[in-house]
Amino acid sequence: MKYMMFICHEPERLDEAVAQVEKDDGAWLNETVGRGVRLDGNALRPPNEATTVRVRGGSPLLTDGPFAESKEAIAGFDIIDCADLDEAIEIAIRHPCASVGSIELRPFWQ
Amino acid sequence: MTSDDVSAEAALSRVFTEEWGRLVARQIRLTGDWDLAEESVQDAFALALERWPRDGIPRVPAAWLTTTARNRALDVLRRRQVEAVKLRQSAQLADHLQGGSLSTALEDDSGIVDDRLRLIFTCCHPALALDARIALTLRTLSGLTTTQIARAFLVSETTMAKRLTRAKSKIRNAGIPYRVPPAHLLPERTAGVMAVVYLMFNEGYAATEGDALIREGLCAEAIRLARVLAGLMPEEPEAEALLALMLLHHSRRDARTSPSGDIVTLEHQDRALWDRAAIKEAAAVLATRDHEVPPPGPYRLQAAIATCHATASNAAETDWARIARLYEQLHEIAPSPVIELNRAVAVAMAYGPAAGLALTDRLVADAVLEGYHLLPAVRADLLRRLGRIEEAHAAYQQALALTGTTAERRYLEGRLRETEGG
Numbered sequence: 027m028k029y030m031m032f033i034c035h036e037p038e039r040l041d042e043a044v045a046q047v048e049k050d051d052g053a054w055l056n057e058t059v060g061r062g063v064r065l066d067g068n069a070l071r072p073p074n075e076a077t078t079v080r081v082r083g084g085s086p087l088l089t090d091g092p093f094a095e096s097k098e099a100i101a102g103f104d105i106i107d108c109a110d111l112d113e114a115i116e117i118a119i120r121h122p123c124a125s126v127g128s129i130e131l132r133p134f135w136q
Numbered sequence: 137m138t139s140d141d142v143s144a145e146a147a148l149s150r151v152f153t154e155e156w157g158r159l160v161a162r163q164i165r166l167t168g169d170w171d172l173a174e175e176s177v178q179d180a181f182a183l184a185l186e187r188w189p190r191d192g193i194p195r196v197p198a199a200w201l202t203t204t205a206r207n208r209a210l211d212v213l214r215r216r217q218v219e220a221v222k223l224r225q226s227a228q229l230a231d232h233l234q235g236g237s238l239s240t241a242l243e244d245d246s247g248i249v250d251d252r253l254r255l256i257f258t259c260c261h262p263a264l265a266l267d268a269r270i271a272l273t274l275r276t277l278s279g280l281t282t283t284q285i286a287r288a289f290l291v292s293e294t295t296m297a298k299r300l301t302r303a304k305s306k307i308r309n310a311g312i313p314y315r316v317p318p319a320h321l322l323p324e325r326t327a328g329v330m331a332v333v334y335l336m337f338n339e340g341y342a343a344t345e346g347d348a349l350i351r352e353g354l355c356a357e358a359i360r361l362a363r364v365l366a367g368l369m370p371e372e373p374e375a376e377a378l379l380a381l382m383l384l385h386h387s388r389r390d391a392r393t394s395p396s397g398d399i400v401t402l403e404h405q406d407r408a409l410w411d412r413a414a415i416k417e418a419a420a421v422l423a424t425r426d427h428e429v430p431p432p433g434p435y436r437l438q439a440a441i442a443t444c445h446a447t448a449s450n451a452a453e454t455d456w457a458r459i460a461r462l463y464e465q466l467h468e469i470a471p472s473p474v475i476e477l478n479r480a481v482a483v484a485m486a487y488g489p490a491a492g493l494a495l496t497d498r499l500v501a502d503a504v505l506e507g508y509h510l511l512p513a514v515r516a517d518l519l520r521r522l523g524r525i526e527e528a529h530a531a532y533q534q535a536l537a538l539t540g541t542t543a544e545r546r547y548l549e550g551r552l553r554e555t556e557g558g
Contacts, residue, residue, distance in 0.1 A: 027311040029311075108311070109313075110311045110312070110313040111261075111263055111310050111311040111312045111313065112312075112313055112317065112321065114311070115263070131310075133309055133310045133311055
């Protein structure tokens with residue numbers, strides 16, 4: 027089963043998140059890639075650099091910023107392919123950013 | 137109604153209690169479809185209700201129901217295959233069937249693990265909301281209807297039906313596995329299962345609102361589940377301890393409230409009303425491991441405390457010093473201010489109200505139990521015993537302002553009147 031892992035934290039806590047990733051020194055990444063679990067992923071530029079696109083009445087409507095204001099924002103993502111939710115949870119628990127913000131595990135529709 | 141009808145119905149209701157969970161659990165493993173599993177088992181019982189009074193009770197009722205439920209599921213799955221409905225379950229089943237026919241797949245009973253254990257671990261998966269875990273366990277393992285569960289939790293039937301549907305669809309779509317967790321997850325998950333069962337019990341035991349019969353049924357069901365769990369996990373001493381603990385609490389059910397519905401505290405309970413059979417069973421359950429060395433877990437310690445109460449002929453004869461020590465041990469492995477409060481009560485009984493009050497002073501200073509009515513209620517009782525009536529009166533008022541249930545309010549109001557004008 028494929029899951030999208032949204033790595034979320036408060037934008038102000040970016041430094042802490044970066045510190046955690048540096049401390050982990052690629053261990054999480056090496057292990058998940060090595061096991062063939064992690065298919066893709068990346069860190070994302072902060073929400074204030076986002077552009078939100080909507081089409082209303084046939085016309086595009088652009089907004090500078092994220093689609094919804096919230097305390098925590100998506101700071102990155104990983105796509106993992108796991109046996110089941112237990113394996114996905116185990117992988118999420120060990121993600122270096124889990125101790126700074128939160129990780130939302132969303133199963134793929136199919 | 138003929139006597140045959142009566143005996144068939146009695147047999148059926150007994151088989152329902154004993155076999156529902158096992159039948160549903162097996163059907164889920166074989167079909168991977170929770171709704172189909174429930175429906176096919178329900179259909180089997182409906183058919184039994186029709187047939188058994190007429191044809192007689194089968195020699196092995198459980199086997200009859202298993203076969204009937206399996207055939208029902210088989211019919212539905214065949215129809216789905218014919219209709220080429222691209223349901224996820226059919227796809228899974230197709231994988232499963234690659235070496236044989238549909239019927240051999242459904243006859244595969246090679247699972248060494250009891251299916252009920254898979255079911256209970258899945259129902260109590262921590263990725264489900266706590267209230268959903270309890271509801272799903274009651275529905276699938278105990279066979280309570282959605283209406284009964286809704287009534288027990290004082291929510292509408294629609295709300296409960298939605299909660300159950302949502303939980304089942306999360307299990308299906310989020311990939312919650314149908315299995316007993318592997319060794320490295322087992323201790324944590326087992327603790328989680330036991331917490332759900334104990335919460336179910338407390339839901340029935342603590343609340344004084346709502347239908348008393350339904351509440352008591354919830355306690356009985358939690359005890360039944362603990363018995364199943366203890367039987368299925370013989371290597372888990374805490375499962376037995378949980379069973380014993382609930383049996384001991386439940387043994388006091390008839391003495392806990394007066395005929396008018398008022399709370400009767402432990403020291404004033406008529407001990408002749410305690411259920412001796414339940415106390416005896418608990419003692420037997422606990423005795424099986426008395427010789428073992430490993431340090432006792434939290435349920436075992438709580439059961440030991442409950443045993444002290446159950447075996448004392450009255451409140452004064454109770455071994456309060458031992459209870460205080462057990463609470464101290466419990467606090468070491470599972471620190472909680474509520475346990476500290478209980479220890480304070482035991483210490484007050486063993487060494488006098490002043491010693492107990494000193495312990496509650498610390499809880500007040502730490503402000504860890506703010507909003508919890510039992511802290512001022514305990515302090516009020518201790519102050520009253522020390523003759524500090526004015527302070528006791530104020531504490532009763534404080535407790536009264538925090539409590540929600542009618543029976544507890546009545547108890548505190550009574551005490552408040554006693555300390556009036558002091």
